[in-house]
Amino acid sequence: MSTDNYSKDIIEVPEAPAILGLTFRRFRGESDYPHMVAIKEKSKKVDNEEFSDTIEDIARSYRHLSNCNPYKDMVFAEINEEIIGYSRVWWNKIQDDNKIIYFQFVHFVPEWRGKGIRRAIVLWNERRIREIAKKHPDIPKFFEAWAQDTETDWISILTGEGYKPIRYFFEMMRLDLENIPDLPLPEGLEIRPVKSEHYRPIWEAAREAFRDEWNEPEWQEEWYNEWLEEPTFDPSLWQIAWDGDQIAGMVRSYIDKKENKEYNRKRGYTENICVRRPWRKRGLAKALIARSFNILKNQGMTEAALGVDTENPSGALQLYKSMGFKMIKRFTTYQKPLLEKASRKGVEQ
Numbered sequence: 518m519s520t521d522n523y524s525k526d527i528i529e530v531p532e533a534p535a536i537l538g539l540t541f542r543r544f545r546g547e548s549d550y551p552h553m554v555a556i557k558e559k560s561k562k563v564d565n566e567e568f569s570d571t572i573e574d575i576a577r578s579y580r581h582l583s584n585c586n587p588y589k590d591m592v593f594a595e596i597n598e599e600i601i602g603y604s605r606v607w608w609n610k611i612q613d614d615n616k617i618i619y620f621q622f623v624h625f626v627p628e629w630r631g632k633g634i635r636r637a638i639v640l641w642n643e644r645r646i647r648e649i650a651k652k653h654p655d656i657p658k659f660f661e662a663w664a665q666d667t668e669t670d671w672i673s674i675l676t677g678e679g680y681k682p683i684r685y686f687f688e689m690m691r692l693d694l695e696n697i698p699d700l701p702l703p704e705g706l707e708i709r710p711v712k713s714e715h716y717r718p719i720w721e722a723a724r725e726a727f728r729d730e731w732n733e734p735e736w737q738e739e740w741y742n743e744w745l746e747e748p749t750f751d752p753s754l755w756q757i758a759w760d761g762d763q764i765a766g767m768v769r770s771y772i773d774k775k776e777n778k779e780y781n782r783k784r785g786y787t788e789n790i791c792v793r794r795p796w797r798k799r800g801l802a803k804a805l806i807a808r809s810f811n812i813l814k815n816q817g818m819t820e821a822a823l824g825v826d827t828e829n830p831s832g833a834l835q836l837y838k839s840m841g842f843k844m845i846k847r848f849t850t851y852q853k854p855l856l857e858k859a860s861r862k863g864v865e866q
Contacts, residue, residue, distance in 0.1 A: 609734035785813035
């Protein structure tokens with residue numbers, strides 16, 4: 518990109534502090550992926566986060582973005598042309614509650630926190646969201662962001678700008694895969710090997726089952742395409758329960774080999790747990806989880822993990838506790854109403 522084109526992607530962020538060399542710009546495509554990975558790597562130790570994102574992971578995710586134009590909906594902060602943080606906004610319509618949620622994150626290197634830059638980006642994000650929201654139906658609309666409890670800088674900015682905690686989620690761990698209970702499938706159900714022609718029916722069954730989850734968004738086709746490309750996509754680990762030609766429920770376990778290598782552990786994830794309404798309250802979820810423990814153990818794993826909404830209406834939290842899971846981390850959803858009459862200053866089309 519030429520110098521002239523670089524100058525055209527500069528963004529005005531009015532609330533930014535007066536710091537020598539501080540500038541803001543737009544997303545520049547694939548050339549930004551290494552910087553994005555580097556910023557997250559610099560942050561995760563301070564924030565006590567555990568993940569192993571790569572440039573390939575970022576590229577896959579950004580190939581399949583929905584309800585987001587990264588060239589308009591992202592901001593990069595630089596000090597003397599060194600990237601110190603970036604943000605993105607996007608939105609989802611909630612399936613059954615007739616409302617729209619507008620999301621944002623701001624990843625930021627620790628050494629430049631506490632100087633007002635990250636907060637200024639949050640305010641720019643909110644103005645950009647308001648511009649997007651003007652094109653949407655006149656239904657309830659909310660800003661939303663997430664934080665692990667250890668992300669103290671991010672939480673202080675969100676709460677300082679009026680975001681309130683509204684929902685809590687746990688990461689849970691079963692510390693060993695010994696003494697796995699023997700739980701038979703409900704009568705009439707069976708597990709079948711997953712074939713490629715099952716991928717779409719499995720996806721559609723999960724889409725239907727998860728409609729009952731809190732704030733479940735309308736699923737996008739790009740999510741399906743991304744799912745098929747995920748490096749942890751391994752149908753040999755899945756437990757899919759069939760009742761004739763109908764999928765009753767599932768646990769789509771996975772193993773993140775990069776993460777296990779980085780953190781020197783043997784962890785499998787018993788995730789994507791769902792049971793469709795006609796087959797609930799029959800012990801199917803517990804039976805599928807127990808079978809998944811055995812699958813992971815046979816792959817050499819020594820522990821299992823999952824995430825849960827602490828207020829899940831199906832009683833998932835108590836179910837997972839009964840299967841030996843314990844809470845190891847807490848995450849919070851923060852939210853505030855979107856006010857349509859906010860100033861447009863600083864928002865770029």
